[in-house]
Amino acid sequence: MLATDSDPIVAIATAPGRGGIGVVRISCGRAGDGAATALMQALCGQMLVARHASYVPFLDAGGNALDRGIALNFPAPHSYTGEHVLELQGHGGPIVLQLVLQRCLEAGKPFGLRLAEPGEFTRRAFLNDKLDLAQAEAVADLIEASTEAAARSAGRSLEGAFSRAIHALVDDVIGLRMLVEATLDFPEEEIDFLEAADARGKLAHIRERLADVLGDARQGALLREGLSVVLAGQPNVGKSSLLNALAGAELAIVTPIAGTTRDKVTQTIQIEGIPLHIIDTAGLRETEDEVERIGIARTWGEIERADVVLHLLDARAGVTGEDTAIAARFPGGVPVVRVLNKTDLTEMAPSVNRLSINGDADVCEVRLSAKKSEGIDLLRAELLRIAGWQAGTESVYLARERHLIALRAAQEHLALAAGHAEQGNHALDLFAEELRLAQEALNSITGEFTSDDLLGVIFSRFCIGK
Structure with a gap:
C-alpha cells in the first residue's frame, strides 16, 4: 500500500454546479477515530451518533454557521471506504460548498487532511476489501451509464454478479x-x-464455463462502449436522411444540393439498449471546394476509426464505378454494410441480402427507404447481428476491454493446457503451468493479482469525490 493511500482525504462528492444538495465527504485514513472526533467537534460543534442523520450547523473557525444541513458519521470498518467517514450534506451552491471544503481542510490540517484525487474514495474501498476491482470499476460505469440497459448491467456488476x-x-x-x-x-x-x-473432463467443463462468461462479457462491453457507425458514400445518396430515420428526429439538414453536409454530424441512439454512435459525414467525391475537401478528409478519418461502415448507394443507380472505388478504400477488418437507399423511387422492396463479392460470401446488402422509414428495422437488426448481440440477455453484466483481454488470455492458456493434456502424464508440468497462467489472468479482473500501475490508470478516470 502506498503511503498516500492512508492519508485523510476530503472532497466535494456531488457534481459541479448549483443544486438542491451538495455533499462534502471525508475519509479519515490512518488518523482514524481521533481525526473523526476532532472534525465532528470542529465542524459540527458536537459528537455525532453513528449512522444517524443529525441536523447541525457547519461551523467556521469562529464558531459561526457557514451552512446548515445533515451530518453523518460512519465509523470504521462499516463505511464505504472501510475507514472512519464523515459526510456533510448541505445546500448545493458552489460557493458555500467551497467554504465548507476549505473549513474541513483547515480543521483537518493537524491530521494531514488533503484533497482527494479522482477515484480515491473507491480506491480506498478496494484496498480495504470493501469492493473487488471489478466492482470498483462498476461504480464508475454506473455513474457513466448512457442507457437503461447499461445502468442495470453496471448495477449487477456492482452487486458482484461478474x-x-x-x-x-x-x-x-x-x-x-x-x-x-x-x-x-x-x-x-x-x-x-x-x-x-x-x-x-474437468478442463473441458472449465473451458465451457469460461466461454459463457466471455460471451456475456462481450455483450456487457457493448452496453458500455457501444458501436461507432459511420455513414459513408457519394453526395446525395441519403446519408443525412438515414441518420434522421435512425435517430427518429430531424438532426441533419437534408437538401437535394450535393455537398450539403460538409462536416460530421454525430448522434447517439439506442437499439436494444446498445448505444450506437451514428456519424453522418461529408459525401465522398472529387471537389475543388476547399471546405468540402477538408470535410471529406475528416470522413476518411472517421472511417478508419469506425466499428461499422454503412456504405450508402442510390438504389436507382446501383453500384457505380465511383462506389466501387470508394469501397476499395475501406480499411480491412471493419464490417461494411452496403445500403441501397431510396427504394421508394424504384420497384425494389425493402430487404436484406447476403452477397458473394470477390470470394467474400458474407457481404450484407440492405435495401431501404430512409425518407419513408421503410426497412429501417432491417438495418437495425443487421447492426445488432454485427455487434454479436443476443436477445434475452437480462443477466449480462457490464465489462471493460481489459476484462475481455484477461478472459481471452485465460482462454488461450486453457487451450494450451488441453493440448498438453493430450500428451499424457509426461506433460503434467506444462499442463500445471498453463493452469497457473490462466488463474493469474482471471485474478487480474477482480484484483487478486494486479499491478499498482494498473490501479493508478483505473482509478484516475473516476470523478472527484468518488
Whole structure:
C-alpha cells in the first residue's frame, strides 16, 4: 500500500454546479477515530451518533454557521471506504460548498487532511476489501451509464454478479491445479492421472464455463462502449436522411444540393439498449471546394476509426464505378454494410441480402427507404447481428476491454493446457503451468493479482469525490 493511500482525504462528492444538495465527504485514513472526533467537534460543534442523520450547523473557525444541513458519521470498518467517514450534506451552491471544503481542510490540517484525487474514495474501498476491482470499476460505469440497459448491467456488476462468475472459474482452476501438482509431487506413481482424476473432463467443463462468461462479457462491453457507425458514400445518396430515420428526429439538414453536409454530424441512439454512435459525414467525391475537401478528409478519418461502415448507394443507380472505388478504400477488418437507399423511387422492396463479392460470401446488402422509414428495422437488426448481440440477455453484466483481454488470455492458456493434456502424464508440468497462467489472468479482473500501475490508470478516470 502506498503511503498516500492512508492519508485523510476530503472532497466535494456531488457534481459541479448549483443544486438542491451538495455533499462534502471525508475519509479519515490512518488518523482514524481521533481525526473523526476532532472534525465532528470542529465542524459540527458536537459528537455525532453513528449512522444517524443529525441536523447541525457547519461551523467556521469562529464558531459561526457557514451552512446548515445533515451530518453523518460512519465509523470504521462499516463505511464505504472501510475507514472512519464523515459526510456533510448541505445546500448545493458552489460557493458555500467551497467554504465548507476549505473549513474541513483547515480543521483537518493537524491530521494531514488533503484533497482527494479522482477515484480515491473507491480506491480506498478496494484496498480495504470493501469492493473487488471489478466492482470498483462498476461504480464508475454506473455513474457513466448512457442507457437503461447499461445502468442495470453496471448495477449487477456492482452487486458482484461478474465477480462471482470469475471467482467460480478461479475455484475450478485451483481445484484442477491441486490435482495436477499433487501428482507432480509423486512421480513414482504409475497410474494415469489424467484418466483417474478425469482431468480432461474437468478442463473441458472449465473451458465451457469460461466461454459463457466471455460471451456475456462481450455483450456487457457493448452496453458500455457501444458501436461507432459511420455513414459513408457519394453526395446525395441519403446519408443525412438515414441518420434522421435512425435517430427518429430531424438532426441533419437534408437538401437535394450535393455537398450539403460538409462536416460530421454525430448522434447517439439506442437499439436494444446498445448505444450506437451514428456519424453522418461529408459525401465522398472529387471537389475543388476547399471546405468540402477538408470535410471529406475528416470522413476518411472517421472511417478508419469506425466499428461499422454503412456504405450508402442510390438504389436507382446501383453500384457505380465511383462506389466501387470508394469501397476499395475501406480499411480491412471493419464490417461494411452496403445500403441501397431510396427504394421508394424504384420497384425494389425493402430487404436484406447476403452477397458473394470477390470470394467474400458474407457481404450484407440492405435495401431501404430512409425518407419513408421503410426497412429501417432491417438495418437495425443487421447492426445488432454485427455487434454479436443476443436477445434475452437480462443477466449480462457490464465489462471493460481489459476484462475481455484477461478472459481471452485465460482462454488461450486453457487451450494450451488441453493440448498438453493430450500428451499424457509426461506433460503434467506444462499442463500445471498453463493452469497457473490462466488463474493469474482471471485474478487480474477482480484484483487478486494486479499491478499498482494498473490501479493508478483505473482509478484516475473516476470523478472527484468518488
